[in-house]
Amino acid sequence: xxxxxxxxxxxxxxxxxxxxxxxxxxxxxxxxxxxxxxxxxxxxxxxxxxxxxxxxxxxxxxxxxxxxxxxxxxxxxxxxxxxxxxxxxxxxxxxxxxxxxxxxxxxxxxxxxxxxxxxxxxxxxxxxxxxxxxxxxxxxxxxxxxxxxxxxxxxxxxxxxxxxxxxxxxxxxxxxxxxxxxxxxxxxxxxxxxxxxxxxxxxxxxxxxxxxxxxxxxxxxxxxxxxxxxxxxxxxxxxxxxxxxxxxxxxxxxxxxxxxxxxxxxxxxxxxxxxxxxxxxxxxxxxxxxxxxxxxxxxxxxxxxxxxxxxxxxxxxxxxxxxxxxxxxxxxxxxxxxxxxx
Amino acid sequence: xxxxxxxxxxxxxxxxxxxxxxxxxxxxxxxxxxxxxxxxxxxxxxxxxxxxxxxxxxxxxxxxxxxxxxxxxxxxxxxxxxxxxxxxxxxxxxxxxxxxxxxxxxxxxxxxxxxxxxxxxxxxxxxxxxxxxxxxxxxxxxxxxxxxxxxxxxxxxxxxxxxxxxxxxxxxxxxxxxxxxxxxxxxxxxxxxxxxxxxxxxxxxxxxxxxxxxxxxxxxxxxxxxxxxxxxxxxxxxxxxxxxxxxxxxxxxxxxxxxxxxxxxxxxxxxxxxxxxxxxxxxxxxxxxxxxxxxxxxxxxxxxxxxxxxxxxxxxxxxxxxxxxxxx
Numbered sequence: 001x002x003x004x005x006x007x008x009x010x011x012x013x014x015x016x017x018x019x020x021x022x023x024x025x026x027x028x029x030x031x032x033x034x035x036x037x038x039x040x041x042x043x044x045x046x047x048x049x050x051x052x053x054x055x056x057x058x059x060x061x062x063x064x065x066x067x068x069x070x071x072x073x074x075x076x077x078x079x080x081x082x083x084x085x086x087x088x089x090x091x092x093x094x095x096x097x098x099x100x101x102x103x104x105x106x107x108x109x110x111x112x113x114x115x116x117x118x119x120x121x122x123x124x125x126x127x128x129x130x131x132x133x134x135x136x137x138x139x140x141x142x143x144x145x146x147x148x149x150x151x152x153x154x155x156x157x158x159x160x161x162x163x164x165x166x167x168x169x170x171x172x173x174x175x176x177x178x179x180x181x182x183x184x185x186x187x188x189x190x191x192x193x194x195x196x197x198x199x200x201x202x203x204x205x206x207x208x209x210x211x212x213x214x215x216x217x218x219x220x221x222x223x224x225x226x227x228x229x230x231x232x233x234x235x236x237x238x239x240x241x242x243x244x245x246x247x248x249x250x251x252x253x254x255x256x257x258x259x260x261x262x263x264x265x266x267x268x269x270x271x272x273x274x275x276x277x278x279x280x281x282x283x284x285x286x287x288x289x290x291x292x293x294x295x296x297x298x299x300x301x302x303x304x305x306x307x308x309x310x311x312x313x314x315x316x317x318x319x320x321x322x323x324x325x326x327x328x329x330x331x332x333x334x335x336x337x338x339x340x341x342x
Numbered sequence: 343x344x345x346x347x348x349x350x351x352x353x354x355x356x357x358x359x360x361x362x363x364x365x366x367x368x369x370x371x372x373x374x375x376x377x378x379x380x381x382x383x384x385x386x387x388x389x390x391x392x393x394x395x396x397x398x399x400x401x402x403x404x405x406x407x408x409x410x411x412x413x414x415x416x417x418x419x420x421x422x423x424x425x426x427x428x429x430x431x432x433x434x435x436x437x438x439x440x441x442x443x444x445x446x447x448x449x450x451x452x453x454x455x456x457x458x459x460x461x462x463x464x465x466x467x468x469x470x471x472x473x474x475x476x477x478x479x480x481x482x483x484x485x486x487x488x489x490x491x492x493x494x495x496x497x498x499x500x501x502x503x504x505x506x507x508x509x510x511x512x513x514x515x516x517x518x519x520x521x522x523x524x525x526x527x528x529x530x531x532x533x534x535x536x537x538x539x540x541x542x543x544x545x546x547x548x549x550x551x552x553x554x555x556x557x558x559x560x561x562x563x564x565x566x567x568x569x570x571x572x573x574x575x576x577x578x579x580x581x582x583x584x585x586x587x588x589x590x591x592x593x594x595x596x597x598x599x600x601x602x603x604x605x606x607x608x609x610x611x612x613x614x615x616x617x618x619x620x621x622x623x624x625x626x627x628x629x630x631x632x633x634x635x636x637x638x639x640x641x642x643x644x645x646x647x648x649x650x651x652x653x654x655x656x657x658x659x660x661x662x663x664x665x666x667x668x669x670x
Contacts, residue, residue, distance in 0.1 A: 049530035156619050186383035187557065188616040191601030195612050213530065220603035220613070257535035259560030261602055263583045271539060272532045275500040 001039040003076070004175055004207050005061065010034045010070035012053075012060045016280065029279050030056040032231035033070070035307070038175065043201065043208040045222030045239070047215060047254070049276055053231040054211045058177040061209065062094050063087055092122050095168035099180035101160030105152040111163050112148030118171045137170045141196060158189035162196070169200065177209045182217065194221060215258050219243050227251045230279055230287040237313040247315045247324075249294050286318065294319045344413060345518055345551045346372040346395070351408035351421075353387070353394050362623045364390045364403065366575040369650075370568075372519065377545065377552040379562045379583070382572035383620055388555050391572075392521050395420055395553075396436060397428045412436075434464040437512035441524040443504035447496040453480070454492035457511045464515045479510040483540060502533035506540065513544065519551045526561065538564055559602060563587060571595050574621055574631035577650065581657040591659040593636045630661070638663045 011034075013027040031053040038044050046054045059065045061072055063079065071080045074090060082090075098104035105114055112134060119130045135145055141162040152160055161181065168176055178197065182190045198221060200206055212218050218225055219239055226236040227248065235248040246252045253270040260267065272291045277283055283290050289300040296319060305316040310324060353365035365387040372378050380388045394405050397420070410420040412435070420431070432438075440446045448456060457476035461467060467475070473492070480488035483506040496504055505525060512520055522541070526534040542565065545552060554565055562569055566583040571592065579592040590596045600614035618635045621627055627634050633643040640663055650658040653665055 049532065158619055186620070187559075187598055188383060188601050189619060191603075191613040191615040192617075194603070195615060198612065215531070216603045253532060257531040259534070259538070259558065259564040261559040261563045261587065261599065261604065263563040263566070263587050265563075269535060269539075271535055275502055275533065276530075 001042070003037050004040050004042075004074070005038040005209075006071075006073040006076075007037065007061060008035050008071045008073075010057065010060055010072065011068045012056050012065055013068045026280050029231050029282060031060060032279075032282070034228075034231075034233050035070075036226055036233065036236060038207050038209060040174070041201065041205045041207055042224070043210055043222045045218035045225040046209060046211045046228060047213060047218050047225060048228035049213065049254075051276060051279065052228040053279070054228050055179055057228070058096070058179050058209055058211050062096055062177055064096070088122075092118070092171045093174045094177075095171060095173040095175070096177040096179060097161070097164050097168050097181045099183055101157055101164055101184065102152075104164060105160060107152055110149050110151055111143075111155075114152070114163060115166045115170055118167060122171065124171075133170060137166045140200075141166045141169065142192075156189075157185050158192060161185060161189075161193055165193075165196065165200070169204075172204070173206060175207045175209070177211065179211045180213070181210075183212060183214065190217070197221065215255065227254065230276065230282050232287065232316065233307070233314075234288065234317070235313075235315040237315075241313055245313070247313065247320050248288075248317050249292050249320070250288050253293075286316070343374045344371045345374045346413070346420075346553075347411045348372075348391075348395070349409050349411070351391060351394060351410065352406045353390050353399055353403055354406045355403045357402055357624075360624050363626075364575055364623065365394065367408070368572070368575075368577050369408075370570045370577065370580060372551050372553055373568070374518070374551055375545070375549045376567040377554055377565050378568045378570060379566035380553065380555045380570050380572065381557065381559065381562055383557055385620060385623065386572040387575040388572050389523055392438075392523060392553060392555055395521070396432050396438065397423070397425065398438075430464075433460055433512075433517075434515050435517055436519045436521065437515065437517040438521040438523065439505070439508045439512050439525050441527050443501060443508050443528070444496065446508060447504060449496055452493050452495055453499070453507045457492075457507075457514050460511050461514050475514060476510075479514045480507065482513070482544070483507070483510045485510070501529055502536060505529065505533075505537055509537075509540065509544070513548070513550070516548070517550070519553065521553045521555075523555045524557070525554075527556070527558070534561070541565065559598065571598075574626060575623065576631060576647075576660065578632070578661070579657075579659045580650070581654075585654070585657055589654065589657070591653055591657065591664055592632075592661050593638050593664070594632050597635075 010031055012031040013029050015024040016026045016028060017023060018025045034057055048054045056065060060067045067080060071078060079090065115137065116130060116134050119125060119133060125133060138145055143159065143162050182193050185193060194217065201208065210218060210221055222239045225239050225242045226233045229250050235251045246255055253272045256268065256270045274291050277290065285301045285303050286305050289295040299318050305318045307314050307316045308321055349369050351365055351368045355362040355364055368391050382388045390399060393399050395410050399405060405421050408421060412418045412420055454473060454476050457479060458472045461472045461475055477488045477492050480491055485491050485503060485506050499507060526537050529537065544550060556562060569581055569583050569586045570577055571579040573594045579595050590599055597616035601616060603613055616635050621631060629644040629646055630648050633639040642662060648660045648662040650660045652658045
């Protein structure tokens with residue numbers, strides 16, 4: 001598999017300015033050292049709770065936000081420091097679909113113009129050819145052809161999201177960031193859009209970074225899944241492996257929190273105490289330690305865990321790392337303690 | 343034992359483009375000490391149904407028919423009460439919490455002030471006592487350091503804490519019924535788990551009835567005793583939760599279940615979908631409102647609106663096609 005995108009130690013810090021002189025008083029560490037790669041035709045799910053930095057990560061990779069530190073490579077070419085003009089030819093290949101189909105389409109432009117705009121900007125094809133391409137892409141995303149002169153407000157949420165997809169698709173991209181692309185849609189419409197995204201991936205060989213908070217959707221659509229907490233990736237593995245054998249205590253708690261549509265299931269729920277801490281002043285050591293049922297004093301609160309890899313499964317946790325090194329009785333013991341909540 | 347019995351509730355909105363019937367002949371019961379979930383997609387009328395119970399539907403909307411009988415020493419029809427009579431019930435016998443905890447709290451008053459106001463508007467009590475009660479309510483909803491939190495403003499609390507504060511406020515007057523309109527939708531899953539757990543515990547402690555409005559079938563499975571499924575302003579299916587999940591009957595309900603990617607389910611293959619989208623309430627299809635999207639639709643479906651009929655025990659469903667055909 002060819003590597004399409006490679007992200008190395010990506011950081012995005014937003015300064016907080018205060019006072020008359022607008023002095024920088026602190027930083028919101030939205031993304032704080034994230035590394036991973038995305039292969040051709042691969043879907044990576046990026047999950048985490050609100051404020052964990054998943055959206056910022058997605059936008060920084062596309063350079064819609066200027067990264068503070070780290071590097072981004074596209075097809076082994078460093079794009080971190082390219083300026084706007086240098087980025088433009090790459091933009092064709094790197095697209096994004098947004099969460100809110102109501103806010104991400106210009107209400108004063110017709111749907112035809114919205115979809116066509118990319119072709120005009122990148123000067124692709126003759127005028128006639130562009131018309132054909134628009135018609136084709138409309139059909140591909142399941143919209144009728146006669147809507148070109150209509151405005152976004154005339155459409156339902158699901159149809160608008162199809163317009164958003166058409167706009168990205170028409171440039172024949174290799175990589176699309178789907179930023180909560182289905183979160184605002186009703187269940188019955190969600191399924192339609194998920195299927196459409198899966199079909200497009202098959203047909204055109206597109207790779208996705210699928211950012212979402214809905215774990216069951218992510219499990220359905222992704223090849224690999226990364227879990228973020230407070231600006232860091234705490235676990236990354238193949239989808240099946242991650243969901244059947246979650247290692248990080250946060251991933252375990254997150255998975256156990258998802259309500260399952262089956263009232264007969266007796267669930268073993270790990271209820272986390274408290275809230276996600278502020279990314280302005282993340283806790284010392286492992287940023288999950290104040291909520292972690294496994295946290296060890298003197299270790300987790302002082303030393304930041306490194307990302308370690310075991311059989312392609314990456315995670316960042318002192319306790320799990322230790323327990324995996326001393327395999328025998330470790331496994332039951334550890335799961336048991338986690339469920340009791342210490 | 344039934345606490346609130348809703349019969350043939352209908353609500354209309356008179357708009358410039360025409361009359362929208364947002365709630366159409368909706369009937370269901372809320373038993374004491376149980377949780378009833380009202381489920382459906384956006385615009386199906388689930389919230390409007392609940393709002394109309396407390397006289398909270400404002401023009402151009404109005405209740406055009408039905409009754410909502412609140413049992414007690416004297417039985418009262420909520421839909422016929424005057425504004426003043428309703429005020430003695432709202433926030434007292436029936437409380438409500440909303441989706442957005444930030445917008446339902448007043449940003450310029452402390453949490454404590456707002457809870458104390460809720461208590462004093464329904465109970466004769468000294469201010470000091472009301473404050474003590476507010477603190478004990480915050481404690482009951484597991485807010486850490488309640489003596490300190492009581493003097494904080496809404497913006498100082500996180501989303502989950504705000505929802506807890508709202509629940510404390512809603513329960514401070516010891517209501518018999520709590521109407522919860524998507525109370526966890528805006529929260530993260532780990533926080534949602536905390537709030538659902540809290541509601542279940544509070545219900546076990548106080549014998550509260552809950553009308554829980556949601557679109558999330560996972561949450562329904564978690565919390566519901568009874569489920570009412572709505573589609574395009576009508577009730578299409580009602581059943582005890584276990585029965586509904588084991589044996590969904592209406593094609594719409596089945597479609598909803600099928601279109602859910604399940605956690606731990608097979609990740610391969612396509613999701614089943616319900617084709618098309620929810621109809622425009624200004625131009626509902628004739629007959630059964632689901633027929634244009636229904637796999638089982640036959641010609642008769644376009645003509646007559648199906649009534650609820652009981653196919654399995656305690657399990658009415660509004661579909662003329664499934665099981666036994668249109669003639670029974």
